[in-house]
Amino acid sequence: MKKHHLLLLVTFVSSSVLAGPKEAAWKLHNRLAGVPPIKTATADPLKQMEDLIRAGNPEAAAAVATSHPNFYNVVLKNWVKPWTNREQTSRDDLNDYVATVLGVIRDEVPFTEVLSGDILYTVNGSPTAYSFTNNTHYFEAERSNSNLMVNLTRQNQSAMVGGLPANAVSGVLTTRAAGAAFYSAGTNRRVNRFNFMNYLCHDYEALHDVNVPDVRVRRDVERNPGGDSRTYKNKCVGCHAGQDALGGAYAYYDFVGGRLVYTPNIVVAKMNHNVYYSAGFQTVDDNWVNMWASGLNAKLGWRGATSGTGVKALGQMLARSSAFSTCMAKKVFQLVCLKDPINTDDVAMVTDLAAQFEQDNYNMKKLIVNTSVGCIVNEDE
Amino acid sequence: MKMNNKIVVKIVAILLLVGLIGTFTHCVPKMAKEVGNGGGSSTSTYEPTDAEPTDEGQIINQLQVTTGVKNHEQILHTMAAVTGVNAFANGTLMGVYRQVESSLPTDNDIKVYTATQQVAVTKLAAEFCVALAANQSLRNNVWPVMIANYNQASGVAFNALNEALFIDQTINAFWGGVLSAEELTTARAELGILVDELINNENTTVATQRTVRGVCMAALSSAYVTLL
Numbered sequence: 001m002k003k004h005h006l007l008l009l010v011t012f013v014s015s016s017v018l019a020g021p022k023e024a025a026w027k028l029h030n031r032l033a034g035v036p037p038i039k040t041a042t043a044d045p046l047k048q049m050e051d052l053i054r055a056g057n058p059e060a061a062a063a064v065a066t067s068h069p070n071f072y073n074v075v076l077k078n079w080v081k082p083w084t085n086r087e088q089t090s091r092d093d094l095n096d097y098v099a100t101v102l103g104v105i106r107d108e109v110p111f112t113e114v115l116s117g118d119i120l121y122t123v124n125g126s127p128t129a130y131s132f133t134n135n136t137h138y139f140e141a142e143r144s145n146s147n148l149m150v151n152l153t154r155q156n157q158s159a160m161v162g163g164l165p166a167n168a169v170s171g172v173l174t175t176r177a178a179g180a181a182f183y184s185a186g187t188n189r190r191v192n193r194f195n196f197m198n199y200l201c202h203d204y205e206a207l208h209d210v211n212v213p214d215v216r217v218r219r220d221v222e223r224n225p226g227g228d229s230r231t232y233k234n235k236c237v238g239c240h241a242g243q244d245a246l247g248g249a250y251a252y253y254d255f256v257g258g259r260l261v262y263t264p265n266i267v268v269a270k271m272n273h274n275v276y277y278s279a280g281f282q283t284v285d286d287n288w289v290n291m292w293a294s295g296l297n298a299k300l301g302w303r304g305a306t307s308g309t310g311v312k313a314l315g316q317m318l319a320r321s322s323a324f325s326t327c328m329a330k331k332v333f334q335l336v337c338l339k340d341p342i343n344t345d346d347v348a349m350v351t352d353l354a355a356q357f358e359q360d361n362y363n364m365k366k367l368i369v370n371t372s373v374g375c376i377v378n379e380d381e
Numbered sequence: 382m383k384m385n386n387k388i389v390v391k392i393v394a395i396l397l398l399v400g401l402i403g404t405f406t407h408c409v410p411k412m413a414k415e416v417g418n419g420g421g422s423s424t425s426t427y428e429p430t431d432a433e434p435t436d437e438g439q440i441i442n443q444l445q446v447t448t449g450v451k452n453h454e455q456i457l458h459t460m461a462a463v464t465g466v467n468a469f470a471n472g473t474l475m476g477v478y479r480q481v482e483s484s485l486p487t488d489n490d491i492k493v494y495t496a497t498q499q500v501a502v503t504k505l506a507a508e509f510c511v512a513l514a515a516n517q518s519l520r521n522n523v524w525p526v527m528i529a530n531y532n533q534a535s536g537v538a539f540n541a542l543n544e545a546l547f548i549d550q551t552i553n554a555f556w557g558g559v560l561s562a563e564e565l566t567t568a569r570a571e572l573g574i575l576v577d578e579l580i581n582n583e584n585t586t587v588a589t590q591r592t593v594r595g596v597c598m599a600a601l602s603s604a605y606v607t608l609l
Contacts, residue, residue, distance in 0.1 A: 026559045030609050034455035035462040036557050046557065074454045078488075090452070091487060145469045338449035338489055338609060375447075 024377045025049035025061055031336050032065035032372055034074040058377040062369040069149040072102050077148065079335050083198040084177045086190070094142035095135050095177035096120060103152040110362040111328065114171045115199060115315030120157040123148065132162050132176055133258040168252070168262040170311040179253070179260030187220065187270050188250040192243055199318055200300060201327035208238035209296040216245035216291065219280035220273060241291055244281065247271070248288040249314040286310045290317065299323075322354070325362075329354040332367050337375035349374055449489035449609035453482050456502060456607055463555050463606065464597075465519045466512045477508045489609055499602075506602035510594045520593075523554045527593065535580045535588040548572045551596055556605040575599060 025046055029037040037045035045064055052061035065071065077098060081090040084097040103121030104114050113119055122130045123141035130137045141151070157174065158166035164174055172178055173195065182191035197203050210233065217240045223232045254261050254268040271283040286309050292298075293306035301322025308314065318324055329350045333341050341350045353374070357367045451459060457478055461468040468474050484501035486494060513519050521528045526546040530538035539547065548569055552560065560568060579592040600606070 023559050026557055027609075030451075034451065035459045038462050046559075070458055074458055078452055078454060089487065091483075337447065338491075339445050339447055342445065379447075 021053040022046070022050045024053055024058075028062055028372055028376050029065045029068070031338075031376060032062060032075060032368070033068035033070045035068070035070055037065075053377055058373040059369050061377070062372050066365060066369060069147050072106060072149045072152075073147065075335075076102050076105060085181045086194075093135060094138040096122075096130075096138060096175040097172045097177035099123060099138060099148070099152060100172050100175060102148055103154055105364045106149060106152060107154065108363050108365055111364040112316070112319035112324070112362050115173060115195075115319045116312050117171045118156050118158050118166055118169045119171055120155045120160065120175065121152045122155055124151040124153045126151075130160065132160070132260070135176065164260070164262045165264070167310070167312070168264070170315045173311050173315050174253070174260060176260055179255040183250070183253050183255040183260060185270070187273065188253065188268065189243060189247055191250055192246050195318060199327060200321065200323040201330055202300070202323065204239040204243060207242060207292060207297050209242065209292065210234055210238045211295055212237065212241035212291045214241045216281045216289065217241055218244045218247070218272070219275045219277055219282060221280065222276045223280075242297070245291040246288050246314065248283055248286055249309075249311045251283050251286040253311070288314060325354040325357050326350065328364070329357055329367060329371070332371045333375070336368065336372040446491060448491055450486050450491045450494050451607050451609055452488055453485035455609075456485055456505065459606055460505060460509045460601060464509050464513045464601070465522055466509055466516070468509075471512055474508050474512055478505060481505055491608075502607055503598070503602040507598050509601060510597035513597060514590065514594050524550045524593070526550060531589065531593065532586055533589060534584045534586055535592065536584040538589040539576055539580060539592065544573065544576055545569070547593075547596070548576070551600050555600045556603075572596060572600070
């Protein structure tokens with residue numbers, strides 16, 4: 001029988017161990033651009049990258065791959081999309097949140113700005129103009145295969161017609177997509193949870209600490225669920241004491257009429273709905289305090305002020321933490337190394353990458369390049 | 382031109398089997414996703430632990446996989462890049478992509494790659510190959526040997542010399558010329574067998590053209606194209 005030969009071929013091909021500069025260059029380009037390096041009449045990226053690796057400059061080789069449009073159009077876009085919806089899936093349309101993160105990476109803006117900057121990226125040449133009330137601008141840009149590497153255009157979020165005032169904008173946290181996904185309905189707790197998951201790599205379960213004072217736990221949390229106050233003290237407090245104390249930051253925001261609305265000095269009604277315990281904390285302004293700054297969750301490495309007012313200050317606090325840098329390094333590691341940092345070497349590598357990320361003034365593109373060199377080029381040597 | 386149905390069925394069956402074997406021989410533990418996320422995907426809450434794994438699922442899940450599979454968009458763009466076909470300008474091709482998009486991988490986690498996804502990859506590859514073969518300029522670019530031979534009977538188009546050139550050009554175009562010498566030898570031999578089977582002892586132009594498309598489809602839907 002001849003057929004078994006074909007089976008062997010593809011099995012062999014697919015399980016082959018790549019090694020050497022040429023193979024590393026091939027893998028590097030595939031991982032970073034999502035497509036293999038294609039030789040054209042004027043360029044041979046594989047040869048160029050191979051030569052750079054041989055010359056001891058793998059970072060420049062990786063930069064060749066990151067200069068490919070699909071680094072933004074395909075790889076980064078699908079990496080960021082899960083941050084912008086509740087399902088955490090990449091099966092979603094391009095939106096202002098994703099576009100802004102891509103723009104920040106492309107322009108090498110400090111990545112901390114993602115959480116607090118007066119910044120928004122639109123897509124030049126999109127068939128439809130930007131709107132605060134729908135996502136058509138980005139949907140159409142994606143459908144028309146717009147080259148995001150070229151067409152992303154930086155704007156001031158507060159300068160957009162009908163936009164939020166400058167003191168109310170806070171990077172992607174106040175984009176329309178964030179509004180639709182995280183501020184709609186509910187009690188405005190969702191947005192903070194997703195911020196912790198997306199930017200500190202910690203869900204609340206990992207932050208559970210029942211020793212935190214519960215003075216900021218809101219009135220809609222029962223103090224004796226099921227008739228047993230022990231449940232509240234041993235479970236509910238673990239998350240609510242911390243998250244409700246931070247939740248004030250979102251007190252003036254709501255997603256209504258298809259857009260994120262900011263109502264200065266007026267706490268949105270849903271923040272104080274459902275009074276199950278009248279002596280509980282009532283939100284009266286956008287003041288917040290980080291109760292997790294001490295105790296078990298001091299491990300997140302909080303730096304600077306741990307209390308403030310509004311989303312911008314909160315975003316700045318999140319971005320200053322060491323957990324932010326480590327989380328970003330871990331996410332990039334997962335993106336380009338295709339595994340979780342579990343073993344000792346990988347954990348150490350992520351730690352080093354996070355430190356370098358801070359030294360590089362939070363340059364996300366450099367972090368991606370450094371990580372890909374570390375786990376593709378260096379491991380293949 | 383229509384491909385012989387029997388041969389098409391044969392190719393598809395082989396590709397399915399190949400996809401399964403090719404995919405699940407990457408130290409890929411079965412059921413890994415059911416017990417947690419061990420790599421490749423984007424879960425953001427992993428906390429390293431010093432605790433020893435207690436059951437088989439945990440042990441399997443801790444196996445490190447350093448190979449990934451391309452997601453739906455990466456597969457589309459990769460096929461477009463290696464064939465030269467402008468997918469976004471080809472309504473029929475994009476129609477097929479939209480049909481199979483949800484069946485293609487969502488992320489790069491190879492541990493959850495399924496036979497259904499390989500079927501979708503094969504279907505998309507078939508569309509790219511039809512578009513590639515139908516476009517003289519692109520076809521000539523990928524297979525210079527077919528400039529003079531695409532409309533020849535298979536006896537001429539795939540004589541020993543032409544067949545060897547055709548196979549090497551296919552490998553170079555789709556697999557990028559990064560195969561080791563050993564892999565290259567094996568690939569040449571196996572694609573040679575596939576050529577013979579697709580020609581099926583016919584000496585016609587029809588056989589030539591279906592062989593071009595068939596080999597294209599096999600190479601384009603292979604792991605070398607879809608793995609990261």
